[in-house]
Amino acid sequence: xxxxxxxxxxxxxxxxxxxxxxxxxxxxxxxxxxxxxxxxxxxxxxxxxxxxxxxxxxxxxxxxxxxxxxxxxxxxxxxxxxxxxxxxxxxxxxxxxxxxxxxxxxxxxxxxxxxxxxxxxxxxxxxxxxxxxxxxxxxxxxxxxxxxxxx
Numbered sequence: 001x002x003x004x005x006x007x008x009x010x011x012x013x014x015x016x017x018x019x020x021x022x023x024x025x026x027x028x029x030x031x032x033x034x035x036x037x038x039x040x041x042x043x044x045x046x047x048x049x050x051x052x053x054x055x056x057x058x059x060x061x062x063x064x065x066x067x068x069x070x071x072x073x074x075x076x077x078x079x080x081x082x083x084x085x086x087x088x089x090x091x092x093x094x095x096x097x098x099x100x101x102x103x104x105x106x107x108x109x110x111x112x113x114x115x116x117x118x119x120x121x122x123x124x125x126x127x128x129x130x131x132x133x134x135x136x137x138x139x140x141x142x143x144x145x146x147x148x149x150x151x
Contacts, residue, residue: 034118034135041129059138063145070146082147089143093136 036059039051070078092114099113108125119139121132 034138036135036138037131037133039129039131043127043129047128056135056138060141063141066142066145078146086143086147089140093140
């Protein structure tokens with residue numbers, strides 16, 4: 001094999017290894033961050049039935065921009081509460097699974113819990129079922145970003 005061909009082969013091999021490493025790192029980042037899921041099922045003939053899954057790292061990418069979308073009047077109302085909410089988010093990230101709220105009536109049931117490291121909101125009624133699940137780590141990061149952007 002001549003010297004030029006060997007050099008070209010080394011370059012191609014280096015690019016392939018770098019590309020594989022980058023893809024592996026990106027995959028690990030997505031898997032580690034988890035997913036956000038939203039499921040909606042309307043219980044009538046023309047009702048919608050859909051599920052949306054998105055990588056939770058998109059929340060992490062959006063956190064630097066949280067402050068830009070908060071209206072000034074909302075910012076003023078949030079500011080006194082943010083230290084407590086930030087501390088609560090940090091603590092809730094560390095605790096075991098727990099049901100925060102469960103309210104049942106004749107018409108509907110609402111349940112908000114921490115399950116397997118995720119914030120889970122489930123609403124069941126005669127007309128629809130809504131299920132939202134977000135990694136608690138992403139919720140805590142979002143709260144910290146909100147605290148940093150308002151302060």
